[in-house]
Amino acid sequence: xxxxxxxxxxxxxxxxxxxxxxxxxxxxxxxxxxxxxxxxxxxxxxxxxxxxxxxxxxxxxxxxxxxxxxxxxxxxxxxxxxxxxxxxxxxxxxxxxxxxxxxxxxxxxxxxxxxxxxxxxxxxxxxxxxxxxxxxxxxxxxxxxxxxxxxxxxxxxxxxxxxxxxxxxxxxxxxxxxxxxxxxxxxxxxxxxxxxxxxxxxxxxxxxxxxxxxxxxxxxxxxxxxxxxxxxxxxxxxxxxxxxxxxxxxxxxxxxxxxxxxxxxxxxxxxxxxxxxxxxxxxxxxxxxxxxxxxxxxxxxxxxxxxxxxxxxxxxxxxxxxxxxxxxxxxxxxxxxxxxxxxxxxxxxxxxxxxxxxxxxxxxxxxxxxxxxxxxxxxxxxxxxxxxxxxxxxxxxxxxxxxxxxxxxxxxxxxxxxxxxxxxxxxxxxxxxxxxxxxxxxxxxxxxxxxxxxxxxxxxxxxxxxxxxxxxxxxxxxxxxxxxxxxxxxxxxxxxxxxxxxxxxxxxxxxxxxxxxxxxxxxxxxxxxxxxxxxxxxxxxxxxxxxxxxxxxxxxxxxxxxxxxxxxxxxxxxxxxxxxxxxxxxxxxxxxxxxxxxxxxxxxxxxxxxxxxxxxxxxxxxxxxxxxxxxxxxxx
RNA sequence: GCCAGCGUAGCUCAGCUGGUAGAGCAACUGAUUUGUAAUCAGUAGGCCGGGGGUUCGAGUCCCUUCGCUGGCUCCA
Numbered sequence: 055x056x057x058x059x060x061x062x063x064x065x066x067x068x069x070x071x072x073x074x075x076x077x078x079x080x081x082x083x084x085x086x087x088x089x090x091x092x093x094x095x096x097x098x099x100x101x102x103x104x105x106x107x108x109x110x111x112x113x114x115x116x117x118x119x120x121x122x123x124x125x126x127x128x129x130x131x132x133x134x135x136x137x138x139x140x141x142x143x144x145x146x147x148x149x150x151x152x153x154x155x156x157x158x159x160x161x162x163x164x165x166x167x168x169x170x171x172x173x174x175x176x177x178x179x180x181x182x183x184x185x186x187x188x189x190x191x192x193x194x195x196x197x198x199x200x201x202x203x204x205x206x207x208x209x210x211x212x213x214x215x216x217x218x219x220x221x222x223x224x225x226x227x228x229x230x231x232x233x234x235x236x237x238x239x240x241x242x243x244x245x246x247x248x249x250x251x252x253x254x255x256x257x258x259x260x261x262x263x264x265x266x267x268x269x270x271x272x273x274x275x276x277x278x279x280x281x282x283x284x285x286x287x288x289x290x291x292x293x294x295x296x297x298x299x300x301x302x303x304x305x306x307x308x309x310x311x312x313x314x315x316x317x318x319x320x321x322x323x324x325x326x327x328x329x330x331x332x333x334x335x336x337x338x339x340x341x342x343x344x345x346x347x348x349x350x351x352x353x354x355x356x357x358x359x360x361x362x363x364x365x366x367x368x369x370x371x372x373x374x375x376x377x378x379x380x381x382x383x384x385x386x387x388x389x390x391x392x393x394x395x396x397x398x399x400x401x402x403x404x405x406x407x408x409x410x411x412x413x414x415x416x417x418x419x420x421x422x423x424x425x426x427x428x429x430x431x432x433x434x435x436x437x438x439x440x441x442x443x444x445x446x447x448x449x450x451x452x453x454x455x456x457x458x459x460x461x462x463x464x465x466x467x468x469x470x471x472x473x474x475x476x477x478x479x480x481x482x483x484x485x486x487x488x489x490x491x492x493x494x495x496x497x498x499x500x501x502x503x504x505x506x507x508x509x510x511x512x513x514x515x516x517x518x519x520x521x522x523x524x525x526x527x528x529x530x531x532x533x534x535x536x537x538x539x540x541x542x543x544x545x546x547x548x549x550x551x552x553x554x555x556x557x558x559x560x561x562x563x564x565x566x567x568x569x570x571x572x573x574x575x576x577x578x579x580x581x582x583x584x585x586x587x588x589x590x591x592x593x594x595x596x597x598x599x600x601x602x603x604x605x606x607x608x609x610x611x612x613x614x615x616x617x618x619x620x621x622x623x624x625x626x627x628x629x630x631x632x633x634x635x636x637x638x639x640x641x642x643x644x645x646x647x648x649x650x651x652x653x654x655x656x657x658x659x660x661x662x663x664x665x666x667x668x669x670x671x672x673x674x675x676x677x678x679x680x681x682x683x684x685x686x687x688x689x690x
Numbered sequence: 691g692c693c694a695g696c697g698u699a700g701c702u703c704a705g706c707u708g709g710u711a712g713a714g715c716a717a718c719u720g721a722u723u724u725g726u727a728a729u730c731a732g733u734a735g736g737c738c739g740g741g742g743g744u745u746c747g748a749g750u751c752c753c754u755u756c757g758c759u760g761g762c763u764c765c766a
Binding site for chain 2: 165251252257265298305356358365412419420510536595623624626627628629630631632635641643645661663
């Protein structure tokens with residue numbers, strides 16, 4: 055007699071050893087059809103594994119996250135099988151499920167997306183055949199024998215513990231694999247190959263480069279279609295495309311990886327920074343600015359020369375070596391240590407929109423997301439240990455307000471002491487405890503990243519979630535136990551003795567360039583009116599109305615709006631179309647009726663038109679919308 | 691930095707296996723004076739990213755270099 059306990063506490067008894075599938079069938083046929091695997095006690099195993107003892111099991115279906123992972127893992131095998139059929143000389147390495155799908159790293163001649171239809175066609179065949187996926191256990195010696203000549207698999211097997219090794223196979227295909235897998239290949243029918251790229255064996259550039267083929271798979275066609283639609287949408291929102299279409303910024307060979315902001319881009323930039331300054335002033339920050347080029351000796355003192363030199367641009371003038379700053383902190387240290395500080399001055403919150411340059415590898419550059427020159431919305435907070443919690447809390451609240459202004463939610467992550475680090479246990483305890491206490495007081499859940507802190511201190515990272523659900527790490531709050539030491543920072547406490555201040559680096563936007571890129575994609579180019587480069591455009595319907603329209607233009611400009619006029623001799627339809635394509639939030643048409651009545655007809659981006667709006671009513675509405683930084687563009 | 695793909699007019703893109711460069715939009719000129727997503731006609735515009743090579747002949751093939759894109763890697 056075998057007693058099986060389900061997650062809800064129900065117990066079912068079976069006469070003889072049974073498989074997971076038997077258990078599922080005993081409940082319902084529908085369940086049996088939907089099951090892909092099971093959790094037996096605490097292990098994920100195949101559905102056809104035998105249960106021969108009292109156990110608790112959880113049947114894994116398409117509803118469970120684990121189910122999707124298993125499905126994708128099988129999909130990776132199906133892809134590998136198809137590839138081996140087409141390219142018999144290909145050598146398999148590893149093929150895991152990843153967040154958005156799966157990939158398989160294969161040693162083979164380079165393939166391109168043009169080869170996908172062929173591979174997918176072969177995969178379809180395998181899927182149609184609904185080949186059962188079978189597990190087989192062998193000894194290490196047998197496994198080594200099986201993979202004779204397959205250097206990658208041999209290497210992987212040698213790294214495994216002795217004992218049984220599992221193979222999974224379907225049809226003629228066999229692969230070294232821990233499993234589990236879905237019962238048969240038919241489950242993977244909703245799949246798609248996505249992209250291909252190079253990847254090194256074991257992520258080691260000295261090792262051979264493999265073809266990494268990415269794909270994704272879902273249980274239902276709808277989920278797959280939704281995901282493909284999401285990819286399409288992300289492509290449409292690509293900030294490089296929108297930046298080009300809206301004339302916001304450009305890149306040039308003369309300065310790879312360093313964006314050139316055009317006038318329209320600068321309007322957004324300035325709106326963003328005006329907001330930033332407003333919030334920071336209100337939060338008790340002062341602002342500083344430090345040079346971008348500083349003497350080598352400073353970088354030696356800060357430790358960057360030793361540890362970050364490859365990423366630094368340097369220059370020698372009059373035989374003196376300089377480096378262009380990759381970070382703002384050392385300059386900030388000089389300001390702090392320029393004069394003595396009393397405990398009464400603390401906490402001191404010194405912000406800096408600092409322009410930094412980092413020589414990133416050419417291959418990683420990517421629009422505004424990954425650049426070589428960018429501005430950090432940096433700040434250095436100096437405090438006594440008793441301030442830590444309150445100060446961190448202050449940064450969290452400030453971040454919440456600022457992200458909230460864009461409709462962005464965020465997640466928190468605390469990273470603790472890594473293996474290689476400076477400082478004493480006690481220092482780390484105070485520091486990490488301070489961050490954790492602040493997080494607890496803040497009240498939002500946070501993830502813990504053990505050992506992922508910087509070598510100089512623990513940190514909190516803030517990840518924002520954009521309109522498409524994508525996560526971006528922007529903010530960071532890092533406690534630094536190194537620089538105050540290296541720069542011998544101190545303050546005089548009540549006891550008239552020098553004490554070392556606690557120093558925190560923090561950013562909220564992170565890189566302003568990157569944040570702008572994120573915002574472009576988040577808003578799909580349709581910025582809220584307070585940020586929009588052009589907030590309104592006036593369209594006279596014929597040449598005779600240009601003079602009057604220009605008067606209206608001046609009224610609106612004087613009220614502080616960013617307004618343009620399109621006085622070209624073009625059809626109204628054309629001017630409306632172009633204004634819409636530029637995502638100008640308000641399109642103001644002026645014809646004879648408007649001139650006579652002293653009104654405006656207001657078209658919003660959704661295409662709705664409101665006629666007969668008085669100038670005053672228009673300004674009242676728009677200015678309050680801007681003043682409140684409303685996100686909605688639907689204001690008339 | 692590595693691998694793959696790409697680089698043609700201001701923009702978006704066409705140009706088959708090598709035969710001497712093309713469209714739409716934008717610009718300019720003229721006509722049209724327009725009521726909410728493209729009025730019509732004409733004109734001009736390119737050392738086909740740079741350099742080298744193969745060839746009678748290269749946008750097309752080869753080498754090299756720069757840049758971009760996707761990954762990898764790195765990220766004090």
